[in-house]
Amino acid sequence: MGFRDKFREKRTIASKWLLCILMSFPIFMIGIKYFGITIDKEWSLAIIASIISATLIEILDNTSNEKKSKLYAEQQDMYNDLISLCKKHHYKEATFIQYSGRKAVELITQLHKNETKIRLFVKHPETAVGVEQTRRIEGVLDNMSTEVGGTHGAPIEVTAYRTEASLRGLMLDDKVVALGWYVFKKKDKLSPKFTHDDVNIWGHNMPGILLYKGNSNFEEAANFFRKMKKHYEKHGERLSSSSD
Incomplete structure (x- = not known):
């Protein structure tokens, strides 16, 4: 694998993590606003939101890979x-x-x-x-x-x-x-x-x-x-x- 391929792979991984963080934020805020999540539970909610987001990204990624020429x-x-x-x-x-x-x-x-x-x-x-x-x-x-x-x-x-x-x-x-x-x-x-x-x-x-x-x-x-x-x-x- 050449330098450019490695760079693209690292960039793809970074993009996925950034998307995961961005998707986690709305879930995190909804939990605080509508379900009365307290400060001591916020970290648990953040972890759950991250897991949900990561799972959704993986599903979408697998679906898109299946449809690539x-x-x-x-x-x-x-x-x-x-x-x-x-x-x-x-x-x-x-x-x-x-x-x-x-x-x-x-x-x-x-x-x-x-x-x-x-x-x-x-x-x-x-x-x-x-x-x-x-x-x-x-x-x-x-x-x-x-x-x-x-x-x-x-x-x-x-x-x-x-x-x-x-x-x-x-x-x-x-x-x-x-x-x-x-x-x-x-x-x-x-x-x-x-x-x-x-x-x-x-x-x-x-x-x-x-x-x-x-x-x-x-x-x-x-x-x-x-x-x-x-x-x-x-x-x-x-x-x-x-x-x-």
């Missing part, structure tokens, strides 16, 4: 945070744009438990890069209709696209946007199971960014995601729904 070194960490978020907040609709969707199944499962209506766009298995990716997509589709979708909860609608894939992202209720990218790399060594598959697709271990409504550049990111969604709606092929 964040850049992740790996998208899987971002998806883990989204799972935690969806355990606290319920969303009506969720849209996913994925390649196979295999690494998003846990988040989709959590949303399905919350009765969230889910729209999943995946690469069409007939146009996937290699046998391994084809099997992954087919496995996810089977999973959506059996284990995840089942017979309860909001429907999960799956649409497959045939165009080349680059975006890995999701949107929750037009309030949360997560964006990441797929990287295609030549394999250094072929798998003995998939001897003709010479390309690796990396997504979950690539960088990603999480934005909340109200964050700077949220609307630009959300509009980009909506455009891609419309493109896949127009050119995609609906494969299944858990309610079918």
Whole structure:
């Protein structure tokens, strides 16, 4: 941590304590004026007021931190945070744009438990890069209709696209946007199971960014995601729904 970062951290701590003192003063004065607090009890009241103020500041601070945009070194960490978020907040609709969707199944499962209506766009298995990716997509589709979708909860609608894939992202209720990218790399060594598959697709271990409504550049990111969604709606092929 550099000098500037340390200075900012110290300044933030000092600001919190100053706010705590300022918030404690009105509580202190109300106690004296309306509850007849005597001099010998004033210090007790001051301590209680400080504790209440500090607790309120901590709650507000945690809430604001949850709503800050964040850049992740790996998208899987971002998806883990989204799972935690969806355990606290319920969303009506969720849209996913994925390649196979295999690494998003846990988040989709959590949303399905919350009765969230889910729209999943995946690469069409007939146009996937290699046998391994084809099997992954087919496995996810089977999973959506059996284990995840089942017979309860909001429907999960799956649409497959045939165009080349680059975006890995999701949107929750037009309030949360997560964006990441797929990287295609030549394999250094072929798998003995998939001897003709010479390309690796990396997504979950690539960088990603999480934005909340109200964050700077949220609307630009959300509009980009909506455009891609419309493109896949127009050119995609609906494969299944858990309610079918």
